[in-house]
Amino acid sequence: MYLNEVKNVLIDVLHLGEAGARLDADSPLLGSLPELDSMAVVTLIGALEEHFGIAIDDDDISASTFETLGSLAAFVAQKAA
Incomplete structure (x- = not known):
C-alpha cells in the first residue's frame, strides 16, 4: 500500500519525472540516484x-532506511502504524 505513495512523493520531491516511473521496491536509492543528496533527504x-x-x-534515520524504495516504504509503514 505504501510503496506507490512513497514512490510518488519521491518522484515529486526529486523531480524524477519519467525516470521515477521505472522505480520498484528493489530500486536502490541512496548512492544510486544523483538527485538524492543530503539536502534532498531532508526535503x-x-x-x-x-x-x-x-x-x-533524526535518530530513526539510517542509511539502510534509504537503501531501496522498498526499505523506505517499509520504514514509512512502520512509522504510520
Whole structure:
C-alpha cells in the first residue's frame, strides 16, 4: 500500500519525472540516484511526514532506511502504524 505513495512523493520531491516511473521496491536509492543528496533527504523526510501525517526523528534515520524504495516504504509503514 505504501510503496506507490512513497514512490510518488519521491518522484515529486526529486523531480524524477519519467525516470521515477521505472522505480520498484528493489530500486536502490541512496548512492544510486544523483538527485538524492543530503539536502534532498531532508526535503524528502519533510514531504513524507506531511503526506503520511507521521513524525520522523533524526535518530530513526539510517542509511539502510534509504537503501531501496522498498526499505523506505517499509520504514514509512512502520512509522504510520
